[in-house]
Amino acid sequence: MSSSNTIWQGAGRRIHLQEVGLRDGLQMEKAFVPTADKIALCDALSAAGLSKIEVTSFTSPTAIPALKDAEIVMREITRRPGTVYTALVPNLRGAERAIESRTDELNLVMSVSSTHNIANLRMTQEQSFAALAQVIALAQGASVAVNVSLSCVFGCPMEGDVPEAQVFGWVQRFVDLGVRGITLCDTTGMAHPAQVHALTAAARARWPGVEFTLHFHNTRGMGLANVLAAIDAGADRFDASLGGLGGCPYAPGASGNVCSEEVAHALDCMGYDTGVDLAQLTQAALRLPALIGHDIPSQIAKAGPRLALHPVPADFDAIRTRALAR
8 A cells, every 4th residue: 555644644635425225224123113214314414414325226026125115215305416326227127217316327247256146147258248238228328327346356255366357347348338436345345455556546547538436345454444545546436335234145244335434433533534524424324223123233323433522420529629739
């Protein structure tokens, strides 16, 4: 990594935080979060100043019943100027539903690992690419933005490391189709900072016109370190999940995404400009346990920001008096 102090002193540098908890997080939950609560959560995230919010997924309600209310949620949220409202779409029908629901951006997913792609999407990589190419053409015809999220960029839980040339081959194929937004996903938390720095720097150098997003999970406790490594390599867009929700069904033990409020808190301490109101973001996270029926990983929700002060002990005056009398 760079030997300069720029990573530790943000000096107002803009970092865009993109919320994925409403989709990547809630799709993993057993409890169905009522539609009105999803809308309220999205509105709270908008008010907190997130740059982009992945609102839902236009997949089959049978496949992901937790997000069966995609159309209603996308249509009834309050849209904040400056925030992009995106949704995951798996195929042409999903894209049509998303476009009809006024989705700002379609997020498409496939894996750079052939094994993971088959396990997760039930298709070969070539089948996935052909299907996504059709969605991209539909979106371009409708003047709707497209982002492609590439899974397992930093490692596959079934194959191990994925060669950089293989990752970049898939990036190039989507760039050739006119895609200008690419997310490099650490789907199961296998990334480490040195790897992240090298790959991020190489990708940005090779495709300066592409808007790269980094998507990390905290499975092995390196999520925030990976965010900082990517920032040092020039990245300025990151996915994160409210409360640290999320996971992957094909990686036992995989924890949630990096936590939105933890990333916002750390970057705020370091002087970066995220445009996020940490207090409002944390209040949104505190709604989650009642909605999903269990605790959340977020340490900021539990402990508060670093300058959240606590009262002195009840007998502090007596203790001080005795100390001064010695």
